[in-house]
Amino acid sequence: MLLQGKKILITGVANDWSMAWAIAKRASEMGAEIAMSYAMPALEKRVRPLAESIGAKFVQECNVQNDEQMDALFANIEREWGHLDCVLHAIAFSDKNELTGRYADTTRDNFKNTMDISVYSLVDITRRASRLMSNGGSIVTLTYYGGEKSVPNYNVMGVAKSALDSSVRYLASDLGRDGIRINAISAGPIMTLASSGVGGFKAMLRLNAETTPLRRNMTLDDVSGAVMYLFSDLSSGVTGEIHHVDCGYSTTGMIPNEMKDILLKNLD
Numbered sequence: 001m002l003l004q005g006k007k008i009l010i011t012g013v014a015n016d017w018s019m020a021w022a023i024a025k026r027a028s029e030m031g032a033e034i035a036m037s038y039a040m041p042a043l044e045k046r047v048r049p050l051a052e053s054i055g056a057k058f059v060q061e062c063n064v065q066n067d068e069q070m071d072a073l074f075a076n077i078e079r080e081w082g083h084l085d086c087v088l089h090a091i092a093f094s095d096k097n098e099l100t101g102r103y104a105d106t107t108r109d110n111f112k113n114t115m116d117i118s119v120y121s122l123v124d125i126t127r128r129a130s131r132l133m134s135n136g137g138s139i140v141t142l143t144y145y146g147g148e149k150s151v152p153n154y155n156v157m158g159v160a161k162s163a164l165d166s167s168v169r170y171l172a173s174d175l176g177r178d179g180i181r182i183n184a185i186s187a188g189p190i191m192t193l194a195s196s197g198v199g200g201f202k203a204m205l206r207l208n209a210e211t212t213p214l215r216r217n218m219t220l221d222d223v224s225g226a227v228m229y230l231f232s233d234l235s236s237g238v239t240g241e242i243h244h245v246d247c248g249y250s251t252t253g254m255i256p257n258e259m260k261d262i263l264l265k266n267l268d
């Protein structure tokens with residue numbers, strides 16, 4: 001019961017494939033009380049039964065681009081709980097037509113919208129949540145290696161993840177004096193609604209399974225376990241960190257020998 005009694009807001013559940021759902025379930029199993037938000041009315045029929053299955057305190061629509069809905073979400077948390085211990089930010093969006101082809105072709109409108117939903121939302125949520133974290137707290141966001149290196153098709157979302165990673169460091173610096181920690185998990189690829197919009201994602205998964213040091217893809221348990229650590233007091237001295245949960249992929253500089261042999265044979 002690592003998270004016994006902690007009050008945790010989970011954003012970004014769209015369905016039972018969502019990383020946020022795996023994290024909500026695991027946190028509830030570890031003793032946390034959960035509140036959940038979802039982006040739009042169409043998602044309610046999927047999200048509400050999930051929330052009810054873990055006895056969530058409440059579940060509420062909140063599009064991060066809608067200030068009234070953001071006000072209402074945090075007012076409800078204050079009314080129901082009075083304070084907040086942890087938040088999961090698991091929100092990203094970009095036009096999928098621009099998650100393929102060249103980054104150079106990104107439109108201004110999609111650039112702005114991607115940054116607003118996927119990056120500014122962390123700043124906004126952190127500012128609002130921090131007002132309720134009178135006893136300190138832990139905020140975790142989900143990022144991806146495509147913000148550190150170029151990854152085919154990830155394009156503007158990679159640029160957004162760079163800004164998200166940087167925001168984690170600046171927010172950690174702002175909030176540390178109040179005992180509020182903020183960290184990111186850089187997760188390896190896993191099939192979800194959001195990731196299925198990235199061009200060539202299935203091929204990326206296949207390749208990843210053969211090339212990570214652990215020779216497998218990351219699982220939802222891998223990522224939720226790491227978030228439990230960051231939510232809990234076990235990570236009390238950790239903030240501003242980008243923690244990779246990617247079966248080691250980001251630590252390598254070259255594909256493994258057996259894959260190199262296959263590739264070179266095909267080139268001959």
Ligand code: NAD
Nearest residue numbers: 012013014018019039063064092142189190192193194195
């Ligand atoms: P997902 O589709 O289940 O979650 C993305 C969530 O963002 C959805 O719940 C969606 O409703 C929400 N969202 C989009 N626009 C929103 C808005 N305007 N307001 C509020 N919510 C909004 O997919 P996921 O893969 O679980 O994504 C969660 C996070 O994990 C994202 O930040 C994603 O970039 C990140 N991530 C995913 C992978 C992967 O391979 N799946 C890898 C690394 C990081």
